Amino acid sequence: MPKILVLNGPNLNLLGTREPAVYGTATLADVESTCREAAKAHRADVDFRQTNHEGILVDWLHEAGAAAGTLGVVLNAGAYTHTSVALHDAIKAIAVPVIEVHLSNIHAREPFRQQSWLSPACAGIVIGFGIAGYALAIDGLARTAPARAGAKP
Ligand code: CA2
Numbered sequence: 001m002p003k004i005l006v007l008n009g010p011n012l013n014l015l016g017t018r019e020p021a022v023y024g025t026a027t028l029a030d031v032e033s034t035c036r037e038a039a040k041a042h043r044a045d046v047d048f049r050q051t052n053h054e055g056i057l058v059d060w061l062h063e064a065g066a067a068a069g070t071l072g073v074v075l076n077a078g079a080y081t082h083t084s085v086a087l088h089d090a091i092k093a094i095a096v097p098v099i100e101v102h103l104s105n106i107h108a109r110e111p112f113r114q115q116s117w118l119s120p121a122c123a124g125i126v127i128g129f130g131i132a133g134y135a136l137a138i139d140g141l142a143r144t145a146p147a148r149a150g151a152k153p
Pocket of ligand 1: 010011012014015016017018019060074077079080081091101102103104105106113
């Protein structure tokens with residue numbers, strides 16, 4: 001069965017505990033269920049992970065690039081989105097599509113959140129749809145991955 005790797009970055013383990021006006025009330029476990037449900041419709045498996053460490057996200061992206069049968073990666077890199085050249089380079093370095101997801105519309109927030117170092121390296125972006133954005137990203141990956149196979153610039 002094809003696999004979709006869903007990677008979550010720093011502080012997303014705290015989802016649902018604070019700032020409901022910005023991030024909603026769903027927890028990361030709810031995000032995982034949403035992803036599994038969305039992937040099931042495409043007969044794909046989900047490998048769902050969270051870390052607070054930038055280098056671990058880099059390692060996981062490399063792992064996705066090396067694994068056979070990975071349809072793509074859904075990545076919410078949290079605050080590393082706005083700082084990490086290392087993640088930009090890792091996304092560029094792998095031949096699987098990476099979809100950047102954000103719960104909130106980062107362009108409608110503080111100026112420091114309006115810059116993403118990841119967007120130029122990603123195959124697609126889903127921003128501002130709350131946890132539904134993860135399902136939209138999985139849907140987009142599953143619909144476009146066959147056409148993309150081996151075609152990442
Ligand atoms: O909107 C998003 O998905 C973000 O990636 C979330 C990150 C933020 O740094 C990005 O700018 C945008 C932060 C996630 C932290 O989430 C928490 C939620 C509740 C309580 C504590 C942290």
